Amino acid sequence: xxxxxxxxxxxxxxxxxxxxxxxxxxxxxxxxxxxxxxxxxxxxxxxxxxxxxxxxxxxxxxxxxxxxxxxxxxxxxxxxxxxxxxxxxxxxxxxxxxxxxxxxxxxxxxxxxxxxxxxxxxxxxxxxxxxxxxxxxxxxxxxxxxxxxxxxxxxxxxxxxxxxxxxxxxxxxxxxxxxxxxxxxxxxxxxxxxxxxxxxxxxxxxxxxxxxxxxxxxxxxxxxxxxxxxxxxxxxxxxxxxxxxxxxxxxxxxxxxxxxxxxxxxxxxxxxxxxxxxxxxxxxxxxxxxxxxxxxxxxxxxxxxxxxxxxxxxxxxxxxxxxxxxxxxxxxxxxxxxxxxxxxxxxxxxxxxxxxxxxxxxxxxxxxxxxxxxxxxxxxxxxxxxxxxxxxxxxxxxxxxxxxxxxxxxxxxxxxxxxxxxxxxxxxxxxxxxxxxxxxxxxxxxxxxxxxxxxxxxxxxxxxxxxxxxxxxxxxxxxxxxxxxxxxxxxxxxxxxxxxxxxxxxxxxxxxxxxxxxxxxxxxxxxxxxxxxxxxxxxxxxxxxxxxxxxxxxxx
Amino acid sequence: xxxxxxxxxxxxxxxxxxxxxxxxxxxxxxxxxxxxxxxxxxxxxxxxxxxxxxxxxxxxxxxxxxxxxxxxxxxxxxxxxxxxxxxxxxxxxxxxxxxxxxxxxxxxxxxxxxxxxxxxxxxxxxxxxxxxxxxxxxxxxxxxxxxxxxxxxxxxxxxxxxxxxxxxxxxxxxxxxxxxxxxxxxxxxxxxxxxxxxxxxxxxxxxxxxxxxxxxxxxxxxxxxxxxxxxxxxxxxxxxxxxxxxxxxxxxxxxxxxxxxxxxxxxxxxxxxxxxxxxxxxxxxxxxxxxxxxxxxxxxxxxxxxxxxxxxxxxxxxxxxxxxxxxxxxxxxxxxxxxxxxxxxxxxxxxxxxxxxxxxxxxxxxxxxxxxxxxxxxxxxxxxxxxxxxxxxxxxxxxxxxx
Numbered sequence: 001x002x003x004x005x006x007x008x009x010x011x012x013x014x015x016x017x018x019x020x021x022x023x024x025x026x027x028x029x030x031x032x033x034x035x036x037x038x039x040x041x042x043x044x045x046x047x048x049x050x051x052x053x054x055x056x057x058x059x060x061x062x063x064x065x066x067x068x069x070x071x072x073x074x075x076x077x078x079x080x081x082x083x084x085x086x087x088x089x090x091x092x093x094x095x096x097x098x099x100x101x102x103x104x105x106x107x108x109x110x111x112x113x114x115x116x117x118x119x120x121x122x123x124x125x126x127x128x129x130x131x132x133x134x135x136x137x138x139x140x141x142x143x144x145x146x147x148x149x150x151x152x153x154x155x156x157x158x159x160x161x162x163x164x165x166x167x168x169x170x171x172x173x174x175x176x177x178x179x180x181x182x183x184x185x186x187x188x189x190x191x192x193x194x195x196x197x198x199x200x201x202x203x204x205x206x207x208x209x210x211x212x213x214x215x216x217x218x219x220x221x222x223x224x225x226x227x228x229x230x231x232x233x234x235x236x237x238x239x240x241x242x243x244x245x246x247x248x249x250x251x252x253x254x255x256x257x258x259x260x261x262x263x264x265x266x267x268x269x270x271x272x273x274x275x276x277x278x279x280x281x282x283x284x285x286x287x288x289x290x291x292x293x294x295x296x297x298x299x300x301x302x303x304x305x306x307x308x309x310x311x312x313x314x315x316x317x318x319x320x321x322x323x324x325x326x327x328x329x330x331x332x333x334x335x336x337x338x339x340x341x342x343x344x345x346x347x348x349x350x351x352x353x354x355x356x357x358x359x360x361x362x363x364x365x366x367x368x369x370x371x372x373x374x375x376x377x378x379x380x381x382x383x384x385x386x387x388x389x390x391x392x393x394x395x396x397x398x399x400x401x402x403x404x405x406x407x408x409x410x411x412x413x414x415x416x417x418x419x420x421x422x423x424x425x426x427x428x429x430x431x432x433x434x435x436x437x438x439x440x441x442x443x444x445x446x447x448x449x450x451x452x453x454x455x456x457x458x459x460x461x462x463x464x465x466x467x468x469x470x471x472x473x474x475x476x477x478x479x480x481x482x483x484x485x486x487x488x489x490x491x492x493x494x495x496x497x498x499x500x501x502x503x504x505x506x507x508x509x510x511x512x513x514x515x516x517x518x519x520x521x522x523x524x525x526x527x528x529x530x531x532x533x534x535x536x537x538x539x540x541x542x543x544x545x546x547x548x549x550x551x552x553x554x555x556x
Numbered sequence: 557x558x559x560x561x562x563x564x565x566x567x568x569x570x571x572x573x574x575x576x577x578x579x580x581x582x583x584x585x586x587x588x589x590x591x592x593x594x595x596x597x598x599x600x601x602x603x604x605x606x607x608x609x610x611x612x613x614x615x616x617x618x619x620x621x622x623x624x625x626x627x628x629x630x631x632x633x634x635x636x637x638x639x640x641x642x643x644x645x646x647x648x649x650x651x652x653x654x655x656x657x658x659x660x661x662x663x664x665x666x667x668x669x670x671x672x673x674x675x676x677x678x679x680x681x682x683x684x685x686x687x688x689x690x691x692x693x694x695x696x697x698x699x700x701x702x703x704x705x706x707x708x709x710x711x712x713x714x715x716x717x718x719x720x721x722x723x724x725x726x727x728x729x730x731x732x733x734x735x736x737x738x739x740x741x742x743x744x745x746x747x748x749x750x751x752x753x754x755x756x757x758x759x760x761x762x763x764x765x766x767x768x769x770x771x772x773x774x775x776x777x778x779x780x781x782x783x784x785x786x787x788x789x790x791x792x793x794x795x796x797x798x799x800x801x802x803x804x805x806x807x808x809x810x811x812x813x814x815x816x817x818x819x820x821x822x823x824x825x826x827x828x829x830x831x832x833x834x835x836x837x838x839x840x841x842x843x844x845x846x847x848x849x850x851x852x853x854x855x856x857x858x859x860x861x862x863x864x865x866x867x868x869x870x871x872x873x874x875x876x877x878x879x880x881x882x883x884x885x886x887x888x889x890x891x892x893x894x895x896x897x898x899x900x901x902x903x904x905x906x907x908x909x910x911x912x913x914x915x916x917x918x919x920x921x922x923x924x925x926x927x928x929x930x931x932x933x934x935x936x937x938x939x940x941x942x943x944x945x946x947x948x949x950x951x952x953x954x955x956x957x958x959x
Contacts, residue, residue: 262583298915490916496626526586530593537594538601541821544828545629 001041003326024257035236046198048088057208060156061215064149065222076226078130085126090119156212160205172401200240211247220248228254237327243341243361258335268332275325277536281543283319285498286311302483304491309463349450351415389413408464497543605820615642615649629752630827634813637756655705655757658778665701668725677701679717680732681708683880690934709740712759714860732878735885739841741853742804749805751830761802807833846888858896865902879906881913
């Protein structure tokens, strides 16, 4: 169920209508069920993984924070785990067929409960795990506090990481190990399992990990209600592609009744419109051109590589920030505030500024839970560089199980280190603008130059990110340096919505950046604002005939 | 000294209430103004698009302009094809004329070889026609007869071949199959599955019954008949009903003309819905991994290929299948048909080896192969003909052999 699909529109209208008529607790319960339906739309089997992680982290955090669980706090997750393993994994719902005309239901019982299926293994495994956990529980709470906390944190992080590692990285590491062994002449047979990547796994595992760590660090009180925590994990606007919302930000919004303000609704609708504009008009509008060059097996020219990479730079930004805008907009309709994830990233002058503007929820996560845990910049220059590199390489790997993501992470880490060595620091725009009363041409040119240079470096980073293989990275890099000036363009032109949309977006962001005000458009007269929304709508309408592509970040 | 409180709690509440009401009123007024600006601008844009980029009403105007064409893609199919029709065939739009399986099929094309030449009959679409033309350029001892429809699917090519049998003395018959046109086998006309630029020619819808090909013939088979049909409500309704029943791509909202055609914005919505409708069907036929062998028309296609080869051989002609794997289809068509072709020993040429569909440099902007690639394909076909017919071909001076 893509945000830019008719199914999602119907889903949203139904959920919103129900939300408006239900009391507070009913709203939460309904949002929880709706979020599970939203996720199950992709793959109901993987819903079990979310419920598994939710149950383990809910119990772990309570034991860490409060030292024990009430009977209800133990029973509910246990029941949820067993039932979800049965209904999500064991039962094969495809065996039930509905027909409206004539009204009938046909059930193939043999397929509904297949005799030989991994589903039974998961179901029985869940029962065994729940039994074991409940029988070990009295021993666990009898342990000394610190030891008990460490065990629970360890268990929570291990389960999260194991699930992430298995589903996302198993094949990658297995293939890499086999290649490595074969390259040194050792016999090794390829081991590849047919593992599907659960949508949004990197987002929700990071979110739940941060929750138990925050509770462990005493920065957050654990959730008492299973449903509140479960909703904070799976709230559908951010479930599959972020932003990575911290429990500290989200859970309080589910614990207390929410009020939806008029401004919140209007702003939410605007964000949805703007997100759709970015995704439908621009990202989908340029995707065909980018794919034609990056999926080509034939010769491409310098201008092809430059144009396709430049377009991909905007495609990925519009795709991901468009998703975030829609997610934030939809959340606002329910009175929930999600964190800002993008803040004009392509106006950055340095890599550290870029990471304060691009995928902010991931970069702050990596900073708070990885970089600082590694020592941050507290233990001398060399250790700082090491920590930066490690953080960025792991950040790259977070995006996907492929060497080009590792290389992209390495590149980003190297940029951070190089800028640090050169002593190029972030500018403080807000204070600068206060101090700057008159236009200074020299400062403007140096600022524009720094932005352009770093934009070029960012674009090259996206080449590493988008490339289909390491060979392509080498070949495209070679073309960039040896085929300079070859203007024979074979890349198909972007669609009209893509070209017009990009022009509107660039003008919009330039204005926002120069005025330094997020809601700058609100200062214009209402009629003019209406006209602007109409132009966005027109561009969306023009973009609706672009081939709809899945959001890029779904695969992460 | 403390000032006396001049307001009672009641007056405080009433003041707050007044402030709140004023703020609410202002907000509502602001929203109404924004909505007004929104609606007025959309209406203005709609009118402006129609005024600035009108689609020419003259059916013979083949260069409407890129923007005019763009904003017209979403017009109903019926709206577009009726505009293509002039009082006669000659005054109708060029796109409306080709491809009809009527008495004029193959009109103007050679029926027998010139002198000692070899006559080659080509059935298919522009890709096949381009190959035929390139063959004639490479080998002056060839005479080429081309029967083609715009983006014609294999069902059209086969029907054209059948209808043309006995009308010529070709030694070799080529049946062109274009990967991107394969889905057209689910349709009965170039209108429904090519909704953005519809070509009104029609063709039979084949199915397999007890291992034999069975065809549902279209009710309209010539341009003249189409003109009459579109002007006569009962005939038009009967034709639409046939499409509704047998054409997999038919969609009433996309096909039928109504007043919504007047709005540029609605046309965009219609275009999106048409595209989504087509993509939904296409996704059941073709995925990034290849063609779906479970699609009902796949066995029909295999049977068509076999039937073409058998009948041609029976007529003493050399049958050759041309597989055009165009952009976005990799070698999928080849993979789909290779077993059938090899098992039945049907001579074929597949473009995937000559010009991989994943290499953008093999194509020109409109998706056709470059002339150089057409020559390479032609050369491969020529080599096959020469081998099977035990002949040699001499390229005319100035034309070198393709690499």
